[in-house]
Amino acid sequence: MPTFRPIRISDVITETADARSLVLDAGFGYRPGQYLTVRTPAGARCYSLASAPGVDPAPKVTVKRVPGGQVSNWICDHVRAGDVLDMSEPAGTFTPDSPDDDLLLLAAGSGITPIMGIIKSMRGGSQALIYANRDADSIIFRDELDGLLPVTHWLDSERGVPTADALRELLTAYPDRPAFVCGPEAFVAVAEKALQSAGVPASRIRVERFELEPAGSRTAVAEVELDGRTHVLSWAPGKRLLDVIIDAGLNPPYSCRQGQCGACACRLLSGEVTLVNNEILEEEDFAEGYILACQAVPLTDSVTVTYQ
Known part of the structure; x- marks a missing residue:
């Protein structure tokens, strides 16, 4: 089971109308793309680190409201700088093998959070990012992303919900790159199908799936x-x-x-x-x-x- 410890929130950043980043007053080690389990009075939930070790001065997790989501709404409504929340140690294996790899990155909504940490951690190579959102106002980290790399934005308000065929047309130039996918389950399913039809081997597709318990933990x-x-x-x-x-x-x-x-x-x-x-x-x-x-x-x- 996760081991929790109290961590002070040093700052709360409004990313969009529905998303907040919590800057943590903590010095733990972590890898880009990992997540923390955050425990609140409304329950516990996993949130990815949007920061990169050695790049950002402090770790940062980003929380987006989910309709009916008790924890995400409680955090966005109640957490302020100076508050203390119980958090687990960093966990997860959604991390690149090398900081010099060329990567293909696909995200939707708050799925950009771990991918943001990955982007900022890369020292060499090149990254191609396709990022899907409901509309322009929903884009998390928009200005920061545009300053880091070219982004192909997919807006449902303009193009409809992404389909495997439509995404495949954007992927054919990158069949040899490791692909990292994160977002709602429906987007992940479409993205995996698009990647496979574009010729990306399944062995080179990494999908974020939260693992609340690290290997070897109790049953x-x-x-x-x-x-x-x-x-x-x-x-x-x-x-x-x-x-x-x-x-x-x-x-x-x-x-x-x-x-x-x-x-x-x-x-x-x-x-x-x-x-x-x-x-x-x-x-x-x-x-x-x-x-x-x-x-x-x-x-x-x-x-x-x-x-x-």
Whole structure:
């Protein structure tokens, strides 16, 4: 499980109307593209470091509001310079192999956060960035990015939602570059398809997926009330609750597996989890204890949920 320690917020930067960066008064070591788990009174959530070690004077995480997201909205509404929050040690493997590589970077929305840290850490080579957003006002780090490298901006308001075919046309010049992809699950799926059809081998595609527990950490226990019975299941590090239940041979309800439909919703009776993605549950749902099994990862050694 993550080990938390109190960290003071030295500054809060307004990036867009919906995004804030928290500058941290902390001296920990980290690699570009890693993330922290931030614990708040509203719950815990993973946020990527937008800074680069050895380049930025202090680490910085960036938080974008998510509709119905208790933690992101609490941070954007309440956190001020001087506040203290519990945060985990840096984690994650979404990092380049060498600071001199030529990279192909694809991001959507707040997915630019770890990629920003990667861009600023690169010493040589060249980077090509495709960055998708709802509209121009939603672009995080716009001025800073434009001063670092050429950016191909994709705005849904002008071009519609990205498709695999449309993205592929932008990628054909870079078949030999390692590709880094970060963003909402729907964008990641489209980007991976576009990259593969453009000739980028799957082995050269890196996708950010939060890992709340580093390798070797403890396995949690999930007690699941389903179909009138209680099942005690071993919950391996890094797995989503829905996968744990299905792998045990059970038949829980689910559909999209992307945090978008709510079909897998269950009620949390004890313990603590965080949701990697949530596009459906709202404040009143969280108040009643509902979580999404397809996106839930544990923050405590034991968790009890019910489908009753």
